[in-house]
Amino acid sequence: MHRKSFARLSLALAFAVAAPVAMAQQIPVTDFAKYADLDEVALSPTGEYIALAVPSVDGKETNLQIVKLADGSTVKTLRFGQESHVMGVTWTDDDQITVARAKRYPGEEFLRNTGQLMATNLTGDKQRTLFAYVLDDGTKRGRNKDLGSAYLEKVLDKEPGKVLVNFYCWEMDCGEDGDTVVFKVDTRTGTRQEVERIKDGDVSSSLVFDTDGIARIAYSEESDGTPKLSYRATATSAWAPLPKSIAGYHLVGGVFAEDNNTLYARVSDEGEATQLYKIDVAAGTRTKMVNREGVNVGTIMTATRKEVPFGVTYTSPSPAVQYFDNNSEWAKLHNALLQRFKGKMVYFLDFTRDDSKVLFWTSGDRDMGNYYVLDRANGNKITQVGARAPWFEGKALAAMKPIEFTTRDGVKLYGYYTAPVGGGAGPKPLVVMPHGGPFAVFDAWGFDRDVQFLASRGYGVLQVNYRGSGGRGHKFIQQAYKEWGGMIQNDITDGVKYAIDQKLADPDRICMYGGSFGGYSALMQPILNPGMYKCAIGYVGVYDLPLLNSSKESEDESVERFFLRSLGTDAASLGKLSPAKRAGEVKVPVMLVHGKADGNVGMNQFRAMDGALKDAGNPAETFLGAGEGHGFSNPENIAELYRRMEAFLDKHIGPNAKVATSP
Template identity: 80%
Template sequence: MQSNTLARWLGAFALVAAPAMAQQISVEDFAKYPDIDEVTLSPTGEYLALAIPSPDGKETNLQVVRLSDNSTVKTLRFGQNSHVMDVTWTDDDQITVQRAKRFPLEQFKSNLGELMSTNITGDKQRTLFAYVPDDGTQRGRNKDMGWAFMAGPLDKEPGKAIVTYYCWPSECGEDGDTVVFKVDTRTGSRQEIERIKDGDVSSSLIWDHDGIARVAYSEAKDGTPKTLYRPTPTSPWTPIPKTIAGYEVAGGYIAEDNNTLYARISDNQEATTLYKVDLAAGTRTKVVGRDGVNVGTIMTGGRKDVPFGVTFTTPGPAVQYFDPTSEWAKLHAGLMQKFKGQMVYFLSFTRDDQKVLFWTSSDRVPGNYYLLDRANGNKIVQIGARMPWFEGKQVAQMKPIEFTTRDGAKIYGYYTAPIGAAPGPKPLVVMPHGGPYGPSDTWGWDDDVQFLASRGYGVLQVNYRGSGGRGDKFTNQAFKQWGVMIQNDITDGVKYAIDQKLADPDRICMYGASFGGYSALMQPILNPGMYKCAIGYVGVYDLPLLSKSKESESEEVERWYERSLGTDMAALSQQSPAKRAKEIKVPVMLVHGKADDNVGMNQFRAMDGALKDIGQPPEVMLGAGEGHGFANPQNVAELYRRMQQFLDKYIGPNAKVATSP
């Protein structure tokens, strides 16, 4: 995004909605990368730093903008095909970024554990942490054998920051160490503050306001949480008592007194609750929680991260203030009223707390950035939009649903009706999320959902057992149940949609990616006649093959698959679509990336070959150079076109409903 794009947004904010446009949104609009990935405000409020993707998605560069005249100071690249994320101001004119990779099936980028810094003009760029391999006779300058992550700047020491570094086993032993460094982001010099060895998996840390780690939570080899804490800043690490957390601490903030911890806590693998913990006394007080669903984001305000409320994402979006008298709770509540129907998140604050950068988003708004000036009558200026081309266009509403399974479990999910549809049953695409363990569908903008709704299809998303967001007990009960419990939950969700007159029972198709692709092919086997077609996208179809392929991975990965997938090959074969292809009585479309290093092409070949062997060859789309999900916008647009043709053929308005291909 160039400076004139930013300038287009800068001006007094007015709540004036553009009229809805009737024409169908193009596939290219759904395939584009956002204009903006990330925005952060400098400590003085003079500058913005923005992470700006290239149109082809191959790079994300850093752009520095001066707010006084809306001019671009500099656009910075950090290497060919390089992405930046977690943009952090470590001083008034100094920025640190993480190097990242964009994974196609994820909305946002993923951190690679490499840190770089620059001044605002870019003439003093520096790599702080990275592993650079030797190139021929030239030795790579950086040889950090581990992953580095920015913990936060030290306002009392301008230019310096705390960095958490996780050693690779090859450097620090089998389990690695968690190392804390104080880093001068201007010079690159670093000082080791401490090294945490007590942990089977690298520790996540919670810091006090002096940059001292006070809570360390990690995972033992059997997958159970492991938490250490310091009752005082000078105390040694000690296991956290059951009176504070019976099972796990899943993140939190320490108040300015450096003793009061606001933390998400679970005592018996149930969903997390927010507690206020007195670290020195070892006591806690319940603040807020809901039965069966995790506390989401702990909302904080001001430069000193003062906790004032929490969000919930399940069953639908909600905000609860535990300190409604807080100036930040009052400000946030006012913004929630102004931006009705959207969620509001504070992003960054100036050092004097007078300017606030925040963003809003919803199921129908991909995300907008705003700057609020508290010293100027709370004037709001729009800084930019993630996907401005959707503004003024008619998009679909995602509604939370809830149903009870055949064995009495309460399941949440979402139903999105076709755009402009009258009440009554509609053609339905069932779209299970990937994982299966940990991820979950949440209320918010989703390109796939909006595309399908724009083409006349309702979309059902089910957060089956195994999904995240409801505690480890809810997730772990679905271990080794890929083709059993999880599929029953999805099936019961479809029956709910039919019973509620949301879905036309004669026009239902499955579509999913990764584990969702597995489900897309498994569901027609388990429910003959329920579906008219299936689309598997970068899916897993042969579970014994998957199990064997993980034997070459790390011990940690092997242990995970033993726990979650199992080693009973007969049971895995019974739960494999590729082993039961003759039971798939619907037309199939298979989509895969030829360079997929997560779910390899051997999975595609197993399913494709099995269908060909029974005389039912699938429609196929293979992406050259594509990985676990398509990244090239041209390929994504072509995928959407071919999906539409496939769906229209089998469940569209003029489809000839059939029970077999």
């Protein structure tokens, strides 16, 4: 679809259920390598306009497009600098929008906020930089010299155009230890007023605000990584340590009710998975609302312009919704949308001031995401206003099935198995795909390009949320510290055995593929399990742990401390857990892929593994991406990587894997 006509054509589509797929056709490699057509959508307070963050085809730029909702006409398309990205699109008044400048990191689907804020009116003739640090250019001094990072926290509806901004000072640049400053900012004029300054030594910077915009909960970390929590019992109280009666270990985020005393928040008392509590902040008491045994509470769902909490969603280990009151107005509406969009999750995003229009988003394991506006004043009419990947519509994609199994030492783990498209019954050639991290990252139910590509080529895909993964509390993460080559690998192995026992995997056709820590696992697994795998693909992987440890000594103190805790410092032990040091034990064909500009896992890791395999008489197939970092970002390189992976896999666990027929 042509970029200029994107918004107009999307708006012209009345929502209809997609026609069933008559024949499964192999999806072109390039479809999996494209950037999404759309990153974000925001609905204006009046409901007259939507604002869209629209990426360029090459992914090098994301612009702001303002569209009139009634007829889909484009009011303005705005750029905020050459090769600049925008995210966090927020309407601060009826005709005023604030965005964050962002950066697209290689290997990541979504943008990352850089801590700079910009604002514009509808027509773009009054663009303004609110917060930024602009370098001097020759003899020209950069106008903005904000020594820190700014994040929009709250729109103040009672003061049109004004917002609260959380400003994190760079250490020693503003304040003794790098303070956190809350500003009230007029997005029309750029003027700012300091509301309060929080000393880093007292409390921290991650804040929860009540409905009046008063910071009430503050979160930081101690030097050992444990949470440090402070609170204000009332809006006028001084900061004090959060009592254990509210949260024994951690409190994550939270939403205040209109009384500015009732807080809905995710709480952990001893490092276990979070549960949702309704908290009386002044009294220091709480009532459990919902929980899902052994997994963190997901997103707190809110409704109306005033953000009234009405339930939670989960995507792990399987998609689910829990409402506080099934008979509430918003629970009924949300549930009706779930029934309308079967097999997908539904999220409310924006409401007009009178709550007559609702912007919502749907997504699923076979859907990258679609945006719709619900008009409650017009018979709940639904209009599609944007699709992230319209080129997949009507094409056969694979269902991601949640699985669970018990490890050799009796721990229940979760994961996902995605069967090949149209593969029929019986064991399938399997690609085991461990996620990166290894700590705090986790696989969740939803659209995954790699998974869908592999399934479209006839392969089953296994993902295991091994110990150390996120989503199940800090204890679950911490127990896998210093277990890169031990407990974590055992968990992955037990997952593979489960897939074999359940007749999901053909035991004679299994390959490993993973990125970063997943790349480490891809090379470590054949060492630990001789004969289990027929090949391995390491993507931007870590292969030499002593080398990795030494590289982290140049990072900031918090990163260095984390690696000391989670990896250890015994060079001899780390060497025994390094695939590059044990290359002679890798008895399977190997493919190594790396970005030449990888600043996270450097080329020295690739060279160590590649050289060791050559010395062992088992040279790897290699693919190096020029200009690529920790994961490829150029669609042409991504497509080429997929082509090479397909050929490599078909050679070693195919060729019958490529059969694709009607589902």
